Amino acid sequence: MIDFRYHLVSIIAIFVALSVGIVLGTTLLEEPTLQATEAVANALRDDNGELRAENDVLRKEKTGHESFLNAHAAELVRGDLAGETVVIVETPGAATGMTEAVRQLIEQSGATVTAQVTLTEKYLDPVQSVLIDQLATGIKPAGLVFPAEDTPYDKAAAVLASALVTVAPDQAGKENPAAGGVIDAFQRADLLGVTVGTAGEPAEPGHIARAGTAVVIAPEQPYTGETAATQAGALVSLALGLDEGSRGTVLAGPRSSAAVGGVVTALREGAAGEKVSGVDTADIPAGRVVVVYALREQLSGSTGQYGTGPGAPAFEPSPPSPEATPSPTPTANPSAPSTATSGG
DSSP states (O other): OOOOHHHHHHHHHHHHHHHHHHHHHHHHHHHHHHHHHHHHHHHHHHHHHHHHHHHHHHHHHHHHHHHHHHHHHHHHTTTTTTTEEEEEETTTTOOTHHHHHHHHOOOOHHEEEEEEEEEEEGGOOOGHHHHHHHHHHHOOTOOOOOOOOHHHHHHHHHHHHHHBBSSOTTTTTSSSSGGHHHHHHHTTTTEEEETTTTEEEEEEGGGOBBBBBEEEOSSSSSSOOHHHHHHHHHHHHHHHHHHHHHHHEEEEEEEEEEEEEOOOHHHSGGGGTSEEEESOOOSSSHHHHHHHHHHHHTTOOOEEESSSSTTOSEEEEEOTTTTTTOOOOOOOOOOBTTTOBBBB
């Protein structure tokens, strides 16, 4: 029978063996382990240094590209929209300064901005959809018929389009006194505001010239939550309504507008993307040039999705052929499918 002394001696022997093993192990492995660790750390330090250097170069290149384009953007678009008229719609949450930068380039392209419409948060509040439906139905022009499947936002888009844009080239740039009641009603309901001129003077509802084309500035951030689809869809409906009532419309936003929940994404994922052009780079100088090119393409009867986000097969439209000139139609938006995701 094994006594207590035997157990005690055995336990002591085990601890001694473990102690000796640990000492020997750390002594024998210390130098190789430290050397390997130092080698890895040095390699990572070198890699990080190279990446920082590359990042600095790329940052300088980006700054240089943007500076160059800012300096020469007017030359790149000069004459592209000569004699055309454009209404600009700014949505709630549009990036600070983007609307003004797009407007400036549109004017440098030779076009006249007839008005700037600023939607309010109330317009996009799903709780207000009943109000919007009743308002649009009550003030719609005689002869305007809403399809049975139209949503409240489809109806509002059609009514606003009747006041802000026209498909008839000979009516573009002219006031439409009959449309004054539409704008006044939407303003009184606190759904939008309208300014005219470069100074942004409040517009008199009955004295707003209609435009032949439209540009909608998308919100900077994607929508989230239960109402995301409704809010993004409301803006897509507006862009489509303006497109159907004019000779062409472009929906423009920053790269984030092409993310999940973004308005440009909603455009591209639906049938409206076959008619309304989308640009997801309006936050950079090159992208704003593309907005002008996309509007020019709309006037020629084609549609495209441009930028760097999903659903944009090209950064910009193909240059127009020398013989290609915009061919306005007095009766309908000439949008039809083309190779670039055509429609318009």
